[in-house]
Amino acid sequence: xxxPESTLASPSWAQTDDTHDPALRSWVESANDPKTDFPIQNxxxxxFWHDDRGCGIGVAxxxxxxxxxILRDAGVFDDLGDAAVGIFxxxxxxxxxxxxxxxxxxxxxMSELLREGNKELAENAELRKQAVCAQSDVRMVLPTMIxxxxxxxxxxxxxxxxxTMFRPDNPLLPNYKHIPVGYHGRASSVVISGTPIVxxxxxxxxxxxxxxxxxxxxxxxxxxxxxxxxxxxxxxGRSVSIADAEEHLFGLVLVNxxxxxxxxxxxxxxxxxxxxxxxxxxxxxxxxxxxxxAPFRVPTFERDAGDPKPLxxxxxxxxxxxxxxxxxxxxWIQSQQMKAQNIEPVRLSRGSFANMYWxxxxxxxxxxxxxxxxxxxDLIASGTxxxxxxxxxxxxxxxxxRGTEPIDLPTGEQRRFLADGDEVIMRGYCEREGFRRIGFGxxxxxxxxxxx
Amino acid sequence: xxxPESTLASPSWAQTDDTHDPALRSWVESANDPKTDFPIQNxxxxxFWHDDRGCGIGVAxxxxxxxxxILRDAGVFDDLGDAAVGIFxxxxxxxxxxxxxxxxxxxxxMSELLREGNKELAENAELRKQAVCAQSDVRMVLPTMIxxxxxxxxxxxxxxxxxTMFRPDNPLLPNYKHIPVGYHGRASSVVISGTPIVxxxxxxxxxxxxxxxxxxxxxxxxxxxxxxxxxxxxxxGRSVSIADAEEHLFGLVLVNxxxxxxxxxxxxxxxxxxxxxxxxxxxxxxxxxxxxxAPFRVPTFERDAGDPKPLxxxxxxxxxxxxxxxxxxxxWIQSQQMKAQNIEPVRLSRGSFANMYWxxxxxxxxxxxxxxxxxxxDLIASGTxxxxxxxxxxxxxxxxxRGTEPIDLPTGEQRRFLADGDEVIMRGYCEREGFRRIGFGxxxxxxxxxxx
Numbered sequence: 001x002x003x004p005e006s007t008l009a010s011p012s013w014a015q016t017d018d019t020h021d022p023a024l025r026s027w028v029e030s031a032n033d034p035k036t037d038f039p040i041q042n043x044x045x046x047x048f049w050h051d052d053r054g055c056g057i058g059v060a061x062x063x064x065x066x067x068x069x070i071l072r073d074a075g076v077f078d079d080l081g082d083a084a085v086g087i088f089x090x091x092x093x094x095x096x097x098x099x100x101x102x103x104x105x106x107x108x109x110m111s112e113l114l115r116e117g118n119k120e121l122a123e124n125a126e127l128r129k130q131a132v133c134a135q136s137d138v139r140m141v142l143p144t145m146i147x148x149x150x151x152x153x154x155x156x157x158x159x160x161x162x163x164t165m166f167r168p169d170n171p172l173l174p175n176y177k178h179i180p181v182g183y184h185g186r187a188s189s190v191v192i193s194g195t196p197i198v199x200x201x202x203x204x205x206x207x208x209x210x211x212x213x214x215x216x217x218x219x220x221x222x223x224x225x226x227x228x229x230x231x232x233x234x235x236x237g238r239s240v241s242i243a244d245a246e247e248h249l250f251g252l253v254l255v256n257x258x259x260x261x262x263x264x265x266x267x268x269x270x271x272x273x274x275x276x277x278x279x280x281x282x283x284x285x286x287x288x289x290x291x292x293x294a295p296f297r298v299p300t301f302e303r304d305a306g307d308p309k310p311l312x313x314x315x316x317x318x319x320x321x322x323x324x325x326x327x328x329x330x331x332w333i334q335s336q337q338m339k340a341q342n343i344e345p346v347r348l349s350r351g352s353f354a355n356m357y358w359x360x361x362x363x364x365x366x367x368x369x370x371x372x373x374x375x376x377x378d379l380i381a382s383g384t385x386x387x388x389x390x391x392x393x394x395x396x397x398x399x400x401x402r403g404t405e406p407i408d409l410p411t412g413e414q415r416r417f418l419a420d421g422d423e424v425i426m427r428g429y430c431e432r433e434g435f436r437r438i439g440f441g442x443x444x445x446x447x448x449x450x451x452x
Numbered sequence: 453x454x455x456p457e458s459t460l461a462s463p464s465w466a467q468t469d470d471t472h473d474p475a476l477r478s479w480v481e482s483a484n485d486p487k488t489d490f491p492i493q494n495x496x497x498x499x500f501w502h503d504d505r506g507c508g509i510g511v512a513x514x515x516x517x518x519x520x521x522i523l524r525d526a527g528v529f530d531d532l533g534d535a536a537v538g539i540f541x542x543x544x545x546x547x548x549x550x551x552x553x554x555x556x557x558x559x560x561x562m563s564e565l566l567r568e569g570n571k572e573l574a575e576n577a578e579l580r581k582q583a584v585c586a587q588s589d590v591r592m593v594l595p596t597m598i599x600x601x602x603x604x605x606x607x608x609x610x611x612x613x614x615x616t617m618f619r620p621d622n623p624l625l626p627n628y629k630h631i632p633v634g635y636h637g638r639a640s641s642v643v644i645s646g647t648p649i650v651x652x653x654x655x656x657x658x659x660x661x662x663x664x665x666x667x668x669x670x671x672x673x674x675x676x677x678x679x680x681x682x683x684x685x686x687x688x689g690r691s692v693s694i695a696d697a698e699e700h701l702f703g704l705v706l707v708n709x710x711x712x713x714x715x716x717x718x719x720x721x722x723x724x725x726x727x728x729x730x731x732x733x734x735x736x737x738x739x740x741x742x743x744x745x746a747p748f749r750v751p752t753f754e755r756d757a758g759d760p761k762p763l764x765x766x767x768x769x770x771x772x773x774x775x776x777x778x779x780x781x782x783x784w785i786q787s788q789q790m791k792a793q794n795i796e797p798v799r800l801s802r803g804s805f806a807n808m809y810w811x812x813x814x815x816x817x818x819x820x821x822x823x824x825x826x827x828x829x830d831l832i833a834s835g836t837x838x839x840x841x842x843x844x845x846x847x848x849x850x851x852x853x854r855g856t857e858p859i860d861l862p863t864g865e866q867r868r869f870l871a872d873g874d875e876v877i878m879r880g881y882c883e884r885e886g887f888r889r890i891g892f893g894x895x896x897x898x899x900x901x902x903x904x
Contacts (some may be wrong), residue, residue: 181726270619451823
């Protein structure tokens with residue numbers, strides 16, 4: 001174990017153990033590549049479709065996927081008892097229902113099973129052939145059934161940027177530093193990475209027009225976010241304390257909160273964004289568990305000296321010292337012309353989830369503080385992850401400063417907002433001295449023309 | 453048939469047939485009481501729990517409930533073919549999936565079966581004993597699994613009242629007459645009538661305070677709304693036209709959109725209501741089908757001469773002539789003191805759903821116009837049903853004009869907002885010369901003290 005001493009006094013959810021040991025190697029050779037998102041220290045869960053075998057739920061290891069249902073049927077999890085009973089269907093929902101101890105037990109078992117030297121699966125040729133295949137041979141699907149989806153607004157840099165553009169006199173509203181502002185999103189239109197995104201139509205009104213018109217969105221944008229799946233539920237009328245909040249988180253994905261800025265501007269008063277957001281939200285397929293992220297916990301955002309201390313129900317020392325997660329998030333773009341000319345995607349931004357004003361625990365605690373019941377598999381997203389610098393802005397609205405500073409692409413094209421044929425590619429990963437890189441894979445979507 | 457001539461040229465979804473004939477009587481005697489909400493002309497669907505038999509789905513007739521699953525197992529629906537295949541579980545979801553033709557076929561079959569003179573069930577003592585019981589012997593549960601819940605804001609009277617209180621300079625925002633303003637609500641906390649409502653806690657900030665505080669909501673309110681369950685879905689990226697929208701509606705319920713006004717005021721900018729609404733939403737248990745409501749279709753709201761005509765995708769002649777529904781909605785209250793003194797509930801308001809600026813078809817068309825996919829069993833609520841007169845205001849905020857005009861109760865108590873122990877009772881019904889009264893039953897909830 002090489003975990004630096006600083007983590008030893010950390011809360012249990014930030015503690016590392018031998019599953020994080022960077023010296024651990026897997027008999028799946030691609031997992032030992034230092035650049036992989038999925039070393040044996042990660043072991044994220046996902047759901048997939050295999051043309052021969054149908055639906056499955058699996059764990060990513062290097063460039064391979066391990067089919068959990070086949071392992072269970074082969075008795076590999078028999079010693080886990082009830083921990084494996086959730087593994088019986090085509091998505092993670094029943095497994096998430098089993099709770100955090102089941103997740104931890106399965107993670108530990110998979111870590112043993114996939115270690116270099118372990119022969120149970122590695123040297124059982126028949127089982128290995130059935131249960132292990134290349135990720136390129138499966139099509140990932142939504143990891144679970146999302147009941148409710150909530151979107152927050154937790155980056156003060158994003159809120160300030162957007163506020164400055166839309167309300168120059170009043171960029172940051174008075175509630176911002178007191179509550180993690182959030183709103184309910186649309187669960188039915190959450191789709192898996194790779195799903196084409198049809199440009200939405202909607203009402204917009206030009207500033208100088210007398211009346212609105214209906215037609216394809218002209219200011220289509222992405223938002224780079226991090227999403228958390230809820231594990232343990234809370235009963236209606238009962239809040240989750242800030243001390244307990246981490247125990248209610250299952251794991252994280254990348255989220256692209258596609259946004260129609262012109263529609264949003266016209267519709268959003270007084271009840272918030274609606275059609276500007278609900279046409280599609282894309283998530284990455286592999287759910288990276290809270291356990292895999294333990295080594296990357298960092299102090300919460302450093303508030304300015306004049307900022308208010310959060311009210312007691314949103315404050316505790318563990319959250320102050322370890323509530324943040326240092327996930328590097330990147331947005332890349334490849335236009336249709338770039339594809340035609342075989343030009344690789346170019347990076348638009350790189351920021352860190354550690355820059356959020358509010359932590360996931362604070363978001364969840366706030367969400368339940370009035371008694372709202374969170375159900376297993378509900379999704380909460382962070383809001384756009386923007387940092388203090390221009391190159392860390394997590395939306396094109398901010399990068400092009402509402403279109404006034406267009407972005408140059410290698411083809412000579414310019415972008416103020418997204419064009420048809422553009423593919424947006426989000427990536428996320430954690431890196432820290434003394435630990436293996438833990439990645440999220442990709443969250444992709446290509447813009448299709450509006451269907452008018 | 454006594455349908456007035458005016459409906460003969462109506463769109464198919466507003467056409468009456470012999471199931472609406474006011475002369476029809478049922479062998480269930482209580483259904484022939486002129487005051488019942490559930491005559492044989494209604495036949496709403498719901499889900500229930502029976503202590504001996506467990507879960508069931510049923511149809512209300514007078515003061516009785518008919519268990520559909522038992523009828524199906526007895527072969528009563530054999531002639532319907534596929535129309536009855538959705539009747540196999542403990543809620544309406546699979547039945548709603550079967551689509552509108554299945555709903556219509558089952559309605560027609562139930563109308564025959566329950567008519568005076570029909571002996572199939574009436575004179576089969578054994579089956580009747582199994583399948584028919586008093587509503588007082590079952591406990592109603594949520595009729596279906598709600599995927600997404602959306603709340604609109606479709607009463608211009610409500611929007612103007614609230615706007616005048618909160619933004620006196622700018623009561624009605626510029627988008628109001630162009631789009632049915634709506635926002636996403638919380639599906640997990642939609643509960644069935646009778647569920648106690650715990651007073652939420654939350655952050656609020658007094659106008660003269662430097663900082664917010666956290667504690668029990670002081671300005672707890674109800675909102676009297678009408679909700680529609682979606683039947684036929686639409687694919688993501690494909691909108692529903694105004695001409696087709698009615699075909700996507702399954703049926704209606706009453707909705708109490710409980711609201712924490714003090715929390716709402718502090719949190720709602722810029723992303724809309726969140727904790728102020730998501731602690732609970734109550735619905736009435738019986739889903740009144742669009743077919744049962746056919747005789748009560750009325751022209752859409754009469755816009756002022758200067759009001760804009762809706763954009764083409766939100767406008768058609770059928771919607772103009774029959775898009776409204778004349779449902780009378782009433783709110784009653786009974787305080788704990790009133791209960792202790794055996795004083796019956798008193799009525800706070802009576803309004804009509806015909807007074808909404810936007811129709812349900814316009815709400816659904818708008819909702820899907822950007823490509824958002826609606827799924828079977830999704831719930832859309834209308835927003836507070838307020839009319840032009842004071843006694844038709846559908847929230848206590850409006851009735852007490854933000855607490856400045858308190859409401860007198862028969863005990864001598866006054867109400868500016870809801871007190872612990874208050875029970876709010878909503879009722880809805882349709883009445884028209886030449887037709888039987890069609891009712892919704894009740895939507896009830898009693899306020900429990902905050903759990904601090």
